[in-house]
Amino acid sequence: MCGWYTIAFESSRRSRPHRYDALNLCGCRRPLSRQTDIRFGRNRRLFATLTVALALPYAHSMKSHIGVEILVQKLAPRTQALVDLCTNMVALLFFAVVTWRMYVYADTFRKSGEVSMNLELPEHLIIYVTAFCFLFFTLSVLEDIVNAFKLLLEKK
Numbered sequence: 674m675c676g677w678y679t680i681a682f683e684s685s686r687r688s689r690p691h692r693y694d695a696l697n698l699c700g701c702r703r704p705l706s707r708q709t710d711i712r713f714g715r716n717r718r719l720f721a722t723l724t725v726a727l728a729l730p731y732a733h734s735m736k737s738h739i740g741v742e743i744l745v746q747k748l749a750p751r752t753q754a755l756v757d758l759c760t761n762m763v764a765l766l767f768f769a770v771v772t773w774r775m776y777v778y779a780d781t782f783r784k785s786g787e788v789s790m791n792l793e794l795p796e797h798l799i800i801y802v803t804a805f806c807f808l809f810f811t812l813s814v815l816e817d818i819v820n821a822f823k824l825l826l827e828k829k
Contacts (some may be wrong), residue, residue, distance in 0.1 A: 775804035
């Protein structure tokens with residue numbers, strides 16, 4: 674029961690700067706079980722991957738990604754739509770393949786039963802989430818292609 678009343682804080686000793694000491698609020702003198710440092714290593718990379726993967730479809734749909742459009746802005750709207758159509762078709766092809774390969778990669782990890790080293794998180798779940806986010810990103814690119822086609826087919 675004492676494990677529920679703990680606060681972890683960074684050690685003040687300079688000899689072990691990455692270790693944590695635990696202050697036990699209930700006064701028990703036994704060590705805490707399953708203490709894990711997630712600041713460094715592979716777990717941090719997994720969470721960073723999740724952060725980027727979850728933000729990618731939203732960032733694309735809001736057009737908040739970085740793009741070099743200095744030359745394209747000078748073109749006529751129909752020409753801009755044609756450039757968007759071409760670049761989005763290439764992106765659709767690329768990210769459709771990436772989505773498919775991420776799913777295959779996650780399935781390989783699931784079959785092997787691989788887990789992360791410290792927290793023992795099943796890594797295939799994170800890869801499945803990443804593939805799912807790439808699927809939404811691919812659908813967002815497909816939506817841009819449809820919008821570019823609509824702009825090209827308008828009669829003016």
